[in-house]
Amino acid sequence: MYLHIQQLLPRYFEESRKEDSEIWDKDIRFEQGEYIKIVAPSGSGKTSLMHFLYGIRDEYTGTVSYDDHAIRKFSAEDFAHQRRKHVSIVFQDLRLFPEQDVWTNLEIKRRLHAFHPEEKIADMTEQLGIGNKLHSKCRTLSYGEQQRVAIIRALMQPFNFLLLDEPFSHLDENNSKKAMELMLDEARLRNASIIFADLERIDYFPFTRIFHL
Numbered sequence: 001m002y003l004h005i006q007q008l009l010p011r012y013f014e015e016s017r018k019e020d021s022e023i024w025d026k027d028i029r030f031e032q033g034e035y036i037k038i039v040a041p042s043g044s045g046k047t048s049l050m051h052f053l054y055g056i057r058d059e060y061t062g063t064v065s066y067d068d069h070a071i072r073k074f075s076a077e078d079f080a081h082q083r084r085k086h087v088s089i090v091f092q093d094l095r096l097f098p099e100q101d102v103w104t105n106l107e108i109k110r111r112l113h114a115f116h117p118e119e120k121i122a123d124m125t126e127q128l129g130i131g132n133k134l135h136s137k138c139r140t141l142s143y144g145e146q147q148r149v150a151i152i153r154a155l156m157q158p159f160n161f162l163l164l165d166e167p168f169s170h171l172d173e174n175n176s177k178k179a180m181e182l183m184l185d186e187a188r189l190r191n192a193s194i195i196f197a198d199l200e201r202i203d204y205f206p207f208t209r210i211f212h213l
Helices: 046-054 076-085 102-112 120-127 143-154 173-190
Strands: 002-010 027-031 035-039 060-066 087-090 161-165 193-198 209-212
Touching: 002 046, 027 193, 046 060, 046 087, 046 161, 046 193, 076 087, 087 143, 102 120, 102 143, 120 143, 120 173, 143 173, 161 173, 173 193
Parallel strands: 035 193, 035 209, 087 161, 161 193
Antiparallel strands: 002 027, 002 060
16 A cells, blocks of 8 residues: 655645745655655645545545545545554644543554454553553543553554654653654554654654655
8 A cells, every 4th residue: 555645735834835845735645664754844834734644534625545435535435444454643732532531542453444453452451551541531631641542552553654753742752752663563553554653753763754844
């Protein structure tokens, strides 16, 4: 699988924004198995890009394609299929179920199209230091703990591409490295690509290509 963007630009951006960008208004193909780093300062459209690639917003000119299929033409069923099997995401705003506990948030995702057995939930939460939070409601967790839940949730399903929108904003370097190691391990299991958008370059992400948004 590959993702292909062609002359992509948010409709609410001025045309001049594309001049200094290595993403906007360019023709770029992201191949499965690559590790892509996108350095995206505040206001450059990082979250917009992730939402465009995931297909939950379409206020853009140009084209986003999965393989040779433009996602503007996808039906709801097409998107559901892609998101169950091929594309996973860690949203910047997390989108957890706040009144449900950590276990439920993760198990709901796992059951939709499981890649891992149920016991993997406990393994991953222990690895990221939140094993004692499984039965705590997500709204009672710190934002950094919620970020770790959102990261694990994204790893419960199959994927060819994992999209990361500033996933470590509330984590210290030690916890960020642990989370990155877990995501890299899971990407290798699937021969998957990671597209990682953040405010700056992160040395412990072994990118194969880097772009400045």
